[in-house]
Amino acid sequence: MHEVSHKPGNHIAPGHVLHIQRHPLGLDGPSVSRHPIWTGSAPSPGPATDFESSSNSMGGNRGSGGHLLALLACSSLFLSPLLSVDRRRRKSRGDSRRESCGRGREGPISLIGGRMNGAVVGGRQMQQRTGGQLHQRQYSSDQIFPEAGGGGASKWLQLGGLPASQQVEYSRMLRNMQRGMSGEFLSSAEPLTPPISSRPSSQRKNGEEVFPNDLSPGILDIHSFDTELLPEVILSLVSAFPYFKLLCCGQMTGAGFGALPLGYGHERNLDDIEASFSSNRPLSRNIVPPSEKEKTSSVAKIKVVVRKRPLNKKEIAKKEDDIITIEPGCNSLTVHETKFKVDLTEYLEKHEFVFDAVLDENVSNEEVYHETVEPIVPAIFNRTKATCFAYGQTGSGKTYTMHPLPLKASQDILRLMHHAYRNQGFQLFVSFFEIYGGKLFDLLNDRRKLCMREDGKQKVCIVGLQEYRVSSIDTIKDLIEKGNATRSTGTTGANEESSRSHAILQLAIKKSVDGNESKPARICGKLSFIDLAGSERGADTTDNDKQTRIEGAEINKSLLALKECIRALDNDQVHIPFRGSKLTEVLRDSFVGDSRTVMISCISPNSGSCEHTLNTLRYADRVKSLSKGNSKKDLSSTTNLRESVAAPLSFSKTEGNTADASENYKRGWSKQIENESSFFSAREDGILTASQANHFQVNSRSSTTAEMFNYSEDVLEQEKPSLMKGKAEAYAVLPTNGKARRVDSLVKRKDVFDEDSFDSDDELADLLKEEEDLVTAHRRQVEATLNIVREEMRLLDEAYQPGNQLDEYVTRLNAILSQKAAGIVELQARLTNFQKHLTEKHVLVSSLAP
Template sequence: MSSSNVFNWLNAAGLSKYHQAFVSEGIDDDSFLRLTIQDYNRFGITAINERKSLFQLIQLLKSQQQADGGQAPSSQAPEQEPPRSAKFDTVDPYMPHTDDNRRPPPSTAARKKDTPCYVSGSKIRVVVRKRPMNKKEVNNHEIDIITVDSDDIVSIHEPKVRVDLTKYIARHRFRFDQVFDEDCANEEVYRCTAQPLIESVFQGGRVTCFAYGQTGSGKTFTMMGKRDDGLYGLAGQDIFHLLKQPQYSSYRATVSFFEIYCDRLFDLLNNRKRVEALEDHSQNIVIHGLKEFDATCADDVTAAIDAGQNARSTGTTSANADSSRSHAIFQITLKGPGKGGRGERIIGRFSFIDLAGSERGADTQNSDRQTRMEGAKINESLLALKECIRAMDQQHNHLPFRGSKLTMVLKDSFIGENCHTVMIANVSPNSGSSENTLNTLRYADRVKELKKGDDKVNKIIDKAIDQNKPKRVAAAPKPAPKRPVQPKPAWRGVTDDDEGMVKEEENDDEEDVDDGDDNVEEDELAKTHEELITRILDEEDEFITAHRQEVEDMMELVKKEMQLLADVEEPGADIDHYIRSLDKLLVQKLKKIDDLRKKLVGFQDALKMEESMSKTRSKRQ
């Protein structure tokens, strides 16, 4: 039986909600002080800020015990409070509700109950989902290089080669709010990410859920699933279940589905008609021309998803022959009566974004110009998205939402007190995707820097985690399932006379010094190339607009020519007036043609420069 001291200690650290778990384990004062970081999972304490609070609390109590000559600390709360990050000033949407009548019921599909779904103390939650190996990767003799070390830590074992051709494995560890392994179903991911935020939408919240990762990593499957078991469909089920409750009888739901392709917006529920993101007099972003459809049940949501997905533009990359090259944004909006019963207002909105594939620039260098331009715009929008999310999480006064069309249309998801964001970073486990997977994890890690705060405490905790965790040496990368005939994998932590010694090294940031200058030069070339592509895309719109204007002006001049001909054929017409007027019209026509021609030549030069620069980069890689 846990003593009252344990409860007081937990309460002082803001962890009193876990007291029952300590009671169930029979933790008393002495055993509480002997807990190690490895034990925290037993009580459901997996959030990094709560683990830090408990760690600091135990260290503080131990210090107090030593100062008192070995006596157990008193039942009074410690004089020094745990770090501020352990306190909660406002109600967190991830905190389970105590009133079962207010909690959204689970969807029709069964959901696991043993996966911890812990509290996140900020507006941003970043999780990672690992997909299983597929048949193609197994047949290609690739190996699984990702290990889920705990509920919030993932490791990637990256195959690398030194300058002397020695092969080795570099292990990179990342900590996120939560990590889902390949055995987790969509329902479990939904329960721990999007579902806790459903009720926030009914309270005026703007909620955004992103699926991020390289092509083929499982983004679309996470969002859409098999018709109705993706995050879209599961959220629809829970939203319409809540709409049946009496207090929400005056609310109605609408759905919209559009994509952002090369900074252009297309309505996926209206024959891909182009729409525009405009700013009104109140500086709110309005998508002019976007169709919103009333939804009365979850089946309406599913039908809208199917229709929009069929219309979504696709392209080709080296990673996938049917790769989505646009950001797809599906929104469920709740509307209700305005204040004073006048008109209608938006109550809340849930936005689901299936981001375009985040391949490296090298994956698109050998593609055509259109694919390269798609990649440049995708990278630009992802960078702007990262900066917006980080600025929101760190409560900056300025949010750079104008950095891309993606962040611009999601402005109301970044501004306001009742905004919440979930990012699901999807990763591929196969060794052939190691570089893209590592880039995905680094991007997600920078979106929300979970190791903010006391660096000394972080280092102590990291060291304690490593010491208490079973060592994962060369066997960490899991081999593919056994086959009748399987050649020796190219990467293995063993000694081989033909292949040399392969060693596993943790957090190896070794760089080839000889290639340093080349890398700097390549980075500068890549930056210039991306800037050129952005300029081309901007000039493309300008040139098309100029061409359209030239055609309209020409039609007006032709009308004047026709009138001039009609006038000169009249008896007694002034031939001198006819000649002067015709000369003036021809000069105007020539000037307009010449102006358009100059724009065309400049645009062609930019295209040739991009082609040459792309070939130069391809030769260097």
């Protein structure tokens, strides 16, 4: 936290007279000309007058410094401030310099009300305060889940909604149940499997049998949803199950069903829990179960939770700081990033994020389960496919977090099967596989290589995947442990490799047809747990090692694709871009129909992981902020890839546009710098998105530097175009005359793209990668331009200083302009190449226009 004052040379005091020394080679006029810049008392005239007066000033000194000024004005667009001579603007320049160094500006400036790439949950107000050394982004949010505060399931589950009288009734009833639990262990009363003696010993474990699904091994037949399910009242109560758990720990059974609370808030062994759920209390007549609508809306489609792990021994030994603060009872966290000013003094930048739940380092795995998976378990008996995945850099705690969840969920599922859904023919199946380098391996079958196939009905089948029917926790535990062991020891680099693979454990609920176990059971719902590869691995695409590069690209692709699918899901899009990667393809059945997604973002607290942590949080925020009802997302304003490549950069036009230059001049520098700092926030919030970049370049054609940074709210609300939609579908979201055109309707227009354009997934991946690279290069170029602008401003300041050498000025200006030109040429070459590839693949087609 340091305050840095300006270099004295940069200050221009009121009434100061600047001197411009004549070029030694001799321009016309006297060797020194004096230009009164302003007088301390003179009120600042209006912008038009300013311009006139400066023009006059220039003209009036034609015989002295006028030529020089004219030369400068022609040389660079950024010379316009040189012509600005009023005091107000001078002050603005002073401010701008301060602010560009991250200091000096006082008070909040409301910069952008819309979203930027990263830390803004859509629809929220955003403020940036740049105060002293501290940049702070504060996102006050209209929470997605209104009952924010605390960290319990109540935030996620809209379980209230019941009249107070009914809530009291629930409480009363549950208290009674707690008193009256009989301890009956229902699962023992009805074994789910035939006698052990009837099966080979190899299929028995701990007295419990394990038998692979020999009916249709490996076929994840999620589409067979014709099972007769439970009566409405039962479903409603099951759905209300978490509500019961919020009230007390007890069970309600009656009229043939039971809602099963678990060891809420405590680790309890299965027997304890099972024993406590056998009461047969009748359901109070006063209790009105939640309606179907309430039931389905009770669990959000997407929930994003962040979990911070504690500092580990190594980090403590290295005296690394914990840079993440989490306010107790809040769903927000702040990352304190250390940054350096240009003079190398340190300052802290705060990044604040808001999520559905934020779990600090003291939160137990039990609480994580309670917050994430527990509420969705009942839904999978009701045709819902739920997916829970952990995202984060290597070592951030993904495995630590994910590991216990399937077992806990299995406990809940078995309880429901044994109680609420007793005698209804439900069966539980476990499968566990891994995606490594784009290939599938069965973790429960000695890493046997698996094949993914799509049948004529577009059902995804994982051929050869072994599914195990299970009915006891011990068996499930053994299977999970076996799979985990296979995952980490199956490849040479153990943990190193596990971080490069996605592990997917699936719990499938099936139901026998007409209670006939000899017929193949049909799938009712599924819960998938995904321990994703380390997110930073996706960045390994520049690694020299080819294998690492390929893996990095694959991981990158899958993480992007996953985000796109979740986004599409939450939009209720008809078309889900599951083809973006192997990961999303195998999860296809989880992306159709009624689905729920829980994302757990794991973050490391140490300062050394700051960048990765911010990336993880931005990814998470992107998932959440793009969700329905959560952002002002508007497809009509979505800028697409096609548009961005179709509009070439044209700085020359900008430079030549004197009308715009004067407009810029009129607006003054303060606006530019304010906008510039908005730009930096946008960039630092994440990556400048394609749409932002596009907006930038579109603006650059018709506006000046200042306006280039003037992002509208709408643009900042925009999302990067879908990168991972299958084939040409990726480019199907187009704004046309401000009207949205939905992906699904475009996809139907087969005439607009050639299905055979891509010979393989690799080609598509290459193209997507090229797009990413282009956007990255563009971003770098924009950053470089900003640095150049600063340099030019310094140069201009110095040009006014007494004793300034004109030859040095000219030399530096030349260098600056060459640098600028080189950057543009390089980017243009990349753009042209990309455009060529798009055309080759028939992605850029004019027929996409309406």
